[in-house]
Amino acid sequence: MEIEEHISTEERIIKAAEKIFLREGYAGARMQEIANEAKINKAMLHYYFGSKKELMEKIFSAKFKEFIPKVTEALQSETTFENVLRVYIDTYIDMLMRNPYLPLFLIDTMHRNPEFLSFTQNFPGKLFAAWLQKQVDLKKIRPIKPHHLLLNMIGLCVFPILAKPMFQKVFQIEETDYQQILTERKEMVYDFVMRAIKIDDE
Amino acid sequence: MEIEEHISTEERIIKAAEKIFLREGYAGARMQEIANEAKINKAMLHYYFGSKKELMEKIFSAKFKEFIPKVTEALQSETTFENVLRVYIDTYIDMLMRNPYLPLFLIDTMHRNPEFLSFTQNFPGKLFAAWLQKQVDLKKIRPIKPHHLLLNMIGLCVFPILAKPMFQKVFQIEETDYQQILTERKEMVYDFVMRAIKIDDE
DNA sequence: GTCTATATACAGATAGAC
DNA sequence: GTCTATCTGTATATAGAC
Numbered sequence: 001m002e003i004e005e006h007i008s009t010e011e012r013i014i015k016a017a018e019k020i021f022l023r024e025g026y027a028g029a030r031m032q033e034i035a036n037e038a039k040i041n042k043a044m045l046h047y048y049f050g051s052k053k054e055l056m057e058k059i060f061s062a063k064f065k066e067f068i069p070k071v072t073e074a075l076q077s078e079t080t081f082e083n084v085l086r087v088y089i090d091t092y093i094d095m096l097m098r099n100p101y102l103p104l105f106l107i108d109t110m111h112r113n114p115e116f117l118s119f120t121q122n123f124p125g126k127l128f129a130a131w132l133q134k135q136v137d138l139k140k141i142r143p144i145k146p147h148h149l150l151l152n153m154i155g156l157c158v159f160p161i162l163a164k165p166m167f168q169k170v171f172q173i174e175e176t177d178y179q180q181i182l183t184e185r186k187e188m189v190y191d192f193v194m195r196a197i198k199i200d201d202e
Numbered sequence: 203m204e205i206e207e208h209i210s211t212e213e214r215i216i217k218a219a220e221k222i223f224l225r226e227g228y229a230g231a232r233m234q235e236i237a238n239e240a241k242i243n244k245a246m247l248h249y250y251f252g253s254k255k256e257l258m259e260k261i262f263s264a265k266f267k268e269f270i271p272k273v274t275e276a277l278q279s280e281t282t283f284e285n286v287l288r289v290y291i292d293t294y295i296d297m298l299m300r301n302p303y304l305p306l307f308l309i310d311t312m313h314r315n316p317e318f319l320s321f322t323q324n325f326p327g328k329l330f331a332a333w334l335q336k337q338v339d340l341k342k343i344r345p346i347k348p349h350h351l352l353l354n355m356i357g358l359c360v361f362p363i364l365a366k367p368m369f370q371k372v373f374q375i376e377e378t379d380y381q382q383i384l385t386e387r388k389e390m391v392y393d394f395v396m397r398a399i400k401i402d403d404e
Numbered sequence: 405g406t407c408t409a410t411a412t413a414c415a416g417a418t419a420g421a422c
Numbered sequence: 423g424t425c426t427a428t429c430t431g432t433a434t435a436t437a438g439a440c
Contacts (some may be wrong), residue, residue, distance in 0.1 A: 007405080027230035028314055031434065041407065046435060048405095068372060086288060108310055110367035112230055117371060125372040142397075147373065147383055151362050159357030162364065165312035170270060170327040171349065176404050181349055188350050195344075196398040211423080233416060243425065248417060250423095 010048055012038045013060065021059050022101040025108050026116075029056075060109055060116045066099075067106055068123055075131050081140045085153075087189050092157045093186045103158050125150075141197040149197065156189045212250055214240045216260070223261050224303040227310050228318075262311055262318045268301075269308055270325055277333050283342045287355075288392050294359045295388045305360050307374075310387040327352075351399065358391045 016037035020029045031052055035042045049055040069092060074084050096103065109116055128144035136143055160167070160182060168178055218240035222231045233254055237244045251257040271294060276286050298305065307380055311318055331348035338345055362369070362384060 010205075015281075023314075025227070025229060025310070025314060027227060030432095032432090042434080043408085043436080044406065050435095052434065057321070089403070097251065106368060106376075107306065107364050108227070111306055112225075112227060114367065117367070120371075122374075123372045124374060126374075129373065144390075144394075145383075145386075147369075147375070151365070151369065151383075151387075152358055152394060154365070155357045155361030156354055158351050158365075159361045160308050163353070163360075164355070165316065165319070166308060167349075167353065169312070169322075170325045170350075171331065172219065172324075172326060172328070181347075181353075184347075185350065185353075188346075190389055192346075192350075192354060192398045196394045232414095234414090244416080246424065252417095254416065318431085385418080 008022075009038075009040060009044065013045060013048055014038070015056075017055050017059050018063070021056060022063070022105045025105065026056055026113050042118060056113075057116060057119045060106075061120045063102060064120045066095075067102055068125070069128075069130050075127065075136060081135055082194070085193065089153065089157060089184055089190050089193075092154070093182070093189070096157060097182060098163050100161055100164075103162050107162070129194065139199060142199055144197060152196075153189075157185070160185060210239075211242060211246065215247060215250055215257075219257050219261050220265070223258060224265070225308045227307065228258055228315050232261060258315075258320045259318060262308075263322045265304060266308060266322045266325075268297075269304055271330075273330050277329065283337050284396070287395065291355065291359060291392050291395070292388055294356070295384070295391070298359060298363050299384060302363055302366075305364050309364070324350070341401060344401055346399060349393070351395075354398075355391075358394065359387070362387060 013034070016034045019037055020034045024030075024033075029052075031042050031045055034055075035045055038045075045055065049058065059149050069088065071084075071088060074087055129150065132146040132149055136146075164178060167173065168175075173181070215236070218236045221239055222236045226232075226235075227286075231254075233247055234245050237247055240246075247257065251260065271290065273286075273290060276289055334348040334351055337343050338348075363386065366380060370377075375383070387397065
């Protein structure tokens with residue numbers, strides 16, 4: 001019975017480090033706090049992972065992969081452009097609402113500790129860009145550079161998560177109301193993007 | 203002649219603190235680095251500003267104000283909706299390209315050091331929201347909640363600045379090419395938003 | 405593997421001469 | 423106002439017993 005219930009020390013450290021690094025960022029995170037969270041002492045952290053840097057590398061490269069959308073399958077399936085768009089936005093916003101700390105953690109790290117970027121493998125995102133370009137060539141959508149369309153789509157999904165505290169402050173929005181806004185955006189973003197790129201019929 | 207050339211120590215500290223806090227964030231900033239940048243020693247920092255926290259408060263509240271768009275005049279002028287939108291996006295992207303560190307600094311601070319928020323005065327942003335709602339009521343644009351439209355507009359401007367390192371990595375874009383993309387967006391964002399919210403003629 | 409105790413470095417902050 | 427020297431706390435990291 002213990003086999004299923006037991007969580008290894010290493011696994012507990014990983015989970016604790018994820019929580020603290022994502023919430024506090026690399027500079028703000030404290031090894032002591034990670035140790036407390038994992039219910040061990042600081043010495044154990046170094047026994048398992050050597051240094052704060054090495055532990056961060058582990059967490060960062062894993063989270064980086066999580067954030068890059070896995071659209072490969074969707075693109076290969078023989079479905080409509082509209083469906084791909086809808087699935088993409090739905091999946092992305094769902095993931096973000098479950099991981100609200102993820103975007104700030106990645107963006108902050110890539111700006112202020114770019115050394116950790118070297119520990120991620122190369123991520124050629126050109127597949128989706130090429131697919132979007134094909135949709136333009138096929139006149140499924142208006143002419144628009146794939147990079148712009150991607151920045152638009154991802155920005156419309158991610159920015160409201162990043163800007164939450166600022167937006168709540170400036171527009172004096174309560175927590176529950178903001179959650180409501182985020183939920184509405186799955187429909188809204190799809191609609192907004194479709195209107196912006198659809199080809200007028202006549 | 204010295205009157206014009208002289209920059210007070212206090213002013214030099216402010217400038218130095220801006221540079222370091224914006225680049226490194228509160229947790230990552232070092233008082234020693236600020237002192238070096240201002241070409242003084244650490245003791246002087248404390249003589250002028252007391253503590254790291256007090257210095258940060260000064261910088262944060264000033265930068266927070268800078269980021270909130272000053273649209274009051276534009277809204278009161280008797281111009282078209284299209285012009286307000288164009289001026290808003292133009293002004294915002296211009297400001298962001300001159301201050302690339304600003305969005306991350308503010309967003310990071312508001313998430314991870316929300317205590318500094320209390321040092322900003324209340325910023326009711328409801329003026330612009332109300333104006334947008336009026337445009338909907340007047341059937342100048344499609345029905346859309348002002349909060350959504352604002353999140354969309356600001357997100358389309360700000361996100362590409364925040365996501366720059368990630369986007370460059372994933373799509374393997376050179377620095378000059380990315381700057382080119384950012385420049386193009388002044389036109390592109392206006393066009394994208396207008397298409398998304400305009401009312402079809404027939 | 406896990407712990408306590410400690411080494412080492414460096415941060416923010418202060419004392420006091422000038 | 424400005425400096426050097428120093429205090430104090432705390433961070434990462436290690437030594438060594440069990």
